Amino acid sequence: MRKKLALALTGVATLFALTACGGGAATPSADLNATLDPANPTIVKVGASPVPHSQILQYIDENLAKKAGIDLDITEIDDYQTPNLALSDGSIDANFFQHVPFFDDQVKTKGYKLEHGAGILLEPLTAFSKKFADAASVTDGALVVLMNDPSNQIRGLRVLESAGLISGIVDGDSVLTVESDEAKNPKHLKFQEVNAEQVPKFYQEDSTVGIAVVNGNYIVQAKLNKDEVLAVEPTKDNPNANILAWRAGEKTAAVAKLDELLHSDEVRTYIKTTWPEGDVIPAF
Structure with a gap:
């Protein structure tokens, strides 16, 4: 499911307290030791920029997630400050919008306890x-x-x-x-x-x-x-690849599976075919 919210930096948890769309069989992703089961998919709440991040997540949700045992609850967020705040306070399980230098600056200046995966895509300035x-x-x-x-x-x-x-x-x-x-x-x-x-x-x-x-x-x-x-902006050796982030020490099986799918051949092909002019390019 994909929904769009214009979020303020206050009351984030309240705004995110929405019912996920994935059927009664879906279960929350809070259990670090949960086993993924396609018959009973685990919900992963993800905050993402509308373009291209949410589009990519929607592609995964519609084509790859179910058989992998996850069900994505996607919230589109237009600004660059809310996603890490929402992740830090537990409103979402992961976010997908930022590049590594931005992530590092946010962790350093705001004290967020977050981790991230390898680069997924690059959006040249x-x-x-x-x-x-x-x-x-x-x-x-x-x-x-x-x-x-x-x-x-x-x-x-x-x-x-x-x-x-x-x-x-x-x-x-x-x-x-x-x-x-x-x-x-x-x-x-x-x-x-x-x-x-x-x-x-x-x-x-x-x-x-x-x-x-x-x-x-x-x-x-x-x-x-x-x-x-x-x-x-040159793309060769560019350090600004966008990544999936989650709370430190809370990389659940479901979040790990999402990170894996974001680095799949199917997603690489989707990025190349959806943005053939190079506005978005795979970073893996």
Whole structure:
């Protein structure tokens, strides 16, 4: 089952207290030693970004889960903060939305006790522009909108660096360290930081925006015009693969099975055929 909720950062457990859809035979996944039984599937509650994560989970639920002994209860979450909060407080069993550097930053800064599996997919960041045909035509002082979380912001800055718009970007850089540094920012670009899910809205609706650096899942979700692409994040040796996460010490048999299915040949083929232009690519 897949459902969509716009969740605030308060009252998460209450909002997640919904009845799973999977038939009366399904059982909760809390037992760490549970044996998976296709005749009595174990419910796994998963929080996921709508695109592509929820779509992939829905494919698994409809095609692979039943014979593996699990039943996915999928909740779509539009923001990047709620999924780890919901996982940490026990509202869900796992989440599927984040890359490893974001996960590491959340664990470090918020104290979450979480673990994760191997990389599943990669969504390259892309710089879009309605005003400029290429990097060479970007004018002095152009406004750039990009994500405000540290792990994605440094990725965005490196996309701009790969296009030759800024230079000398190092780990720990942010718009604050780059904007006023003429050596790094010779075009005197101006930066606006917003939540990742808001970047496409600013790009589409604010005529002052010159460039927007957008995360791959939101590119697909907002159906952005590929003719407006200015630069794309390199995929070779990219460390930003998205992963399945769960609470530390609580990798149940059902969660382990889901992680296994997410790394299956069937899912690899599904990703390649569903996003043939490379907006989403397998990382395994």
